[in-house]
Amino acid sequence: MEPEKGSLRDRKRRRAREAIIAAAHELFAERGFDGVTVADIAERAEVGRATFFRHFGDKQEVVFGATRLQEAARAESARAEAAAPIGDSLDAALSHLRDVVVTFARRLTEHPDAFSRHERLVAAHPELRARSLTKQRRYAETLYALLLRNGAGHETATLAAEIGVACYHAGHTLAEGDPERLAGAVDAAFERLRSPGA
Structure with missing residues (x-):
């Protein structure tokens, strides 16, 4: 251990x-x-x-206690610290966020049964669904701050952060509650942006 x-x-x-x-x-x-x-x-x-x-x-906050995007963002930020500044490249910003958001999805589903229980609990309570929406805004803010730290401009960081959150939610919807599929579905959403005709 x-x-x-x-x-x-x-x-x-x-x-x-x-x-x-x-x-x-x-x-x-x-x-x-x-x-x-x-x-x-x-x-x-x-x-x-x-x-x-x-x-x-x-x-309510305890329900979301294990969903720590900030930890995934910090880990990825440290790993990629020596990379070239992102600047105004949306492609570079999304590539950077792809690693962060997919890592976040993997961490969420490390314990599939706990993930499934969390999903059922949130779905069953309107106040938890509302808290989940608030969390989504914080996730976008976390991704935005990460991009700024890595040299992205304000507009690029804003757009990429919102797209990053959207890719997570698209993957979440497409995975249909299956923790085994979540990270792959999120990754596929980012890949689709790179190959929009696919």
Whole structure:
């Protein structure tokens, strides 16, 4: 097993966050989303309410706790740091984002059963679908910021970020809820942009 990285404090925070996410999803499966309170989650995770709120604003946020586009973006940004600046090339911007968004899709589906449970939970609750739309805007902002850091101009970064989010959602729709197909479907959406006549 690979040792955890970071300081002791960071590791404790990460373990607490993971315990909260795991406890919440267990409880949602047992009682349904509406039948679970923050106090229930904190008790199951064996943390205090204050610890819960250090990590999450409410129980809706826990549902999306594992969907960390920012982590995929940081990893890709570090990997590609030495690449030439993107400038105004939309092709270069989309090529850069393709790696980030496909990596994000792979991370989301590393645990297929958990991914499927998450999808069913969000689909069953209008308030979670609304929170998902808010998350989409944040994803576009994350991709935009990543492109700016890699030398893209404002217009190019704006357009490419929106297209990147659209490719994820097109792939998500085409995968029809199958976690085994998601990353490939997202990648295929980006590829289609490179070969629009295909």
